[in-house]
Amino acid sequence: MTGNFRKLWAGLALAAVMLAALATAGVPKRLVVLSGVVWFASLWFTRMWPTASAVAAPAAARPDTDAAARDAMCAALERVGLPIVLMRGHRIVAANAAAREAFGAHIVGQDARLALRHPDAVKLLYLADGGSVTISGLSGSGSLWQLTRQRIDERYWTIELRDRSAEADIGRAHTDFVANASHELRTPLSAIIGYVETLAEDPGRVDPETTARFLAIVLREARRMQSLVADLMSLSQLEAEKHDLPTERIDLGQMAARVVGEFPAVAPSGRQAGAARPAGPRVVLSRGQEDVGAIGDAKQLEQMLRNLIDNALKYSDSDQPVEVSIARGKRGMAMVAVRDHGAGIAPDHLPHLTRRFYRTDPGRSRAAGGTGLGLAIVKHIVERHRGKLDISSKLGDGTQVTIHLPFAAPAVPVDTAPGPASGSNLAASGQIGTKPGAIAKPVS
Amino acid sequence: MVAEHMVKAFDEEISQMRGLIAEMGGLAELAIGESMEALVRGSQALADSVITRDKRIDALEQEVDKLAIQIIALRAPMADDLREVIAALKIAGILERIGDYAKNIAKRTGKIEGREAFDPLTLIPAMAEIAAEMVHDVLTAYAARDAVGAQEVVERDAKVDAFYDSIFRNLVSFMVERPATITTAAQLLFVARNLERIGDHATNVAEQVYFAATGDYLGDRAERPEN
Structure with a gap:
C-alpha cells in the first residue's frame, strides 16, 4: 500500500514538472489545464487500482x-x-x-x-x-x-x-404388522374357537377324557398366541426405535454370563425322559480376559442372545452343548457367536431365515413353541445396533450364528466395572418382571 | 486423503473423474431398485423410465473413458494416480454392465403373467436387496478409498450365490408342479441370474477399489466358504 502512495506522489511531481514545462514552452493555457486535469484524474484512478487487485491477490492464496x-x-x-x-x-x-x-x-x-x-x-x-x-x-x-x-x-x-427415514417407515411398519399378525394369529384362534364350540354345544355328550384333551389343546394354542403377541410387540417396538442409536455401553462378556446363567444346567426333563444326560451346563460360555464392550441397549442385546440360545437349544439334541463365545472381532467390531451341534440347516433355507414367520420345518417349530419371529427380532436388534448378522450352517454339523457389533472401548475409569453392570442388571430384572412371555417360552 | 499435486488442474481432473464414476454408480443403484419395483408391481411406465435412463449411464461411461485417456496422455500419471485412473476406467465398464443387467430386468416387466398369484415373485426382492446393498457399499468404499470395506463386499458375494441357488431350485420345482407358469417362471430365472451377475460385478468393482487403494490384488476368491 505504501508503495502505491510513493508511486502516486512521484506521478504527481512528474505531472507538475511536465505541465510547467508545457506552459513555459508556450502551449495555450486552456490545453495545459485540460491535460493537467486528465493526467491527475488518471493518477487518481490508478490509486484506486488496489481495490481491483485486492480481488486478484487472494486468488493465489x-x-x-x-x-x-x-x-x-x-x-x-x-x-x-x-x-x-x-x-x-x-x-x-x-x-x-x-x-x-x-x-x-x-x-x-x-x-x-x-x-x-x-x-x-x-x-x-x-x-x-x-x-x-x-x-x-x-x-x-x-x-x-x-x-x-x-x-x-x-x-x-x-x-x-x-x-426423513423414520417418517417413511411408520406407514410401512404398520401394514407389515397388520398383515403378519392377522395371518399368524388366525391359525391358533380358529383352533381355539373350534374346540370351544364343540365343548359348548352339548356339554353332556363329551366324555371327561376328551374334554381334558380338548382343553389342553385350547390352553396350548392360547399360550402360543400369548407368546406370539409378546414377540410381535417387541418387533413393533424395535421397528419404532430403529433409528435412534442406543447410547449405553454394555460389557458383552458380563451380559452373556448373565443370560447364560438363566438357562438351567440340565435341559428340562419331559421331552425325552430317560435319555442319559451328562451333568453340567448345556450352554457354555467362553470369553477371553479382555473387556469386550459395545454401545447398545441392554434389554435388547439380552433378548437377542436369549433368542439365539433358545433356537440353538431347540434345534439340537438335549445332550449336545451350545457354545456362546464373546471375542474381539476384526475391524473394530465386537463379536458374539452362538454355536450348536444339531442337525444344521440346509443351505436353501439360509437366506430366508430372518424373514418373519419363515420356518424350515413348520411342524417342528410349532411343536417346540416357536413363533417364527425369533430370528427376525434378532435381525432387527442387530440392525438397530448397526451390526452385522451372519448365519453359517453345515448339515449334520450344526449352525453358527455370528453377530458383529461396533466395538466400544472401555469407559472412563470413573464408572468402568460397577457402572454399566449394575445398570444392565436392573434392566434385566425389569424385563423378567414385565415380559414373561418373551423369556420363559412354554415348552409343551 | 490423497496428497495434492503441483498441477492443480490434475487434481480437478481426477476429482471430476471420480465424480463421474459416482454419478454412474448412483444411476446403476437407482436402476436396480426401480427395475425390481417395476417388476414386482408390474409398472410398465417405471420400467420404461429405467430403460431410457440407461442411455445416460452409457454416455457417462464414454465420458469417463475420454477423460481417463486424456489424463494418461497429457499428465502421464504415476503410481497411485495411475492406479486411480486405470481402476476408474475398469469400474466405469463394470458399472455400465450393472446398468445393463438392471435394464434387462426392467425389460421383463411386461412378460410376467398372473402377478398376484405368483409366489416366487416374493423371493426375488430379498435377493435384489442384497445385490443392491453390495453395489451401494462398494461405491461407498470407492468414495472412501476403503480397501477393507471393499474386501467385505467381496466376502458377501457368497450370500447372493446361495440365494440364487435357492431361488433356482424353488422356481424349478414350481415349474414342475404348475407347467402353466413355465413362461413366467423362466423369466424370473433370468431375473435371478441377472441379480447374481450384479453381485459378481459388485465384487469386481470391489477388487478394483482394493487395487486402487493398496496396489495389491485381492486374493483369489477360490478359498471362500461353501455357503
Missing part, C-alpha cells in the same frame, strides 16, 4: 479463504444435529459432525457426487438456483433424505440434509 470459511463453518455448525455440508462448486470443502457421521469423514475435499450419487441429488447439484429434493436409499436401503441446496455467495453453497 485461495486455500486461505477456504480454511477461513472452514473454520467459521466448523465453529458455527459443528455441533448442529442436522447434517450440513459447505460446498464450493461441486466440491465439499467442509462438513459438520452430523454429516461426517452420516456419510463418512472421507467426503470432505471430494466431489459431492461421491457422497450423494443418487441421480436426483446430482441433478440438484447442477441446478443454478439450488432447491430441494427428497431421495431414498442415500445411506443404505430404506433411508429417505431431504436435501436442500442454498447459495451463500457466488462461490459457496450449503447443502442441508434432513433424515
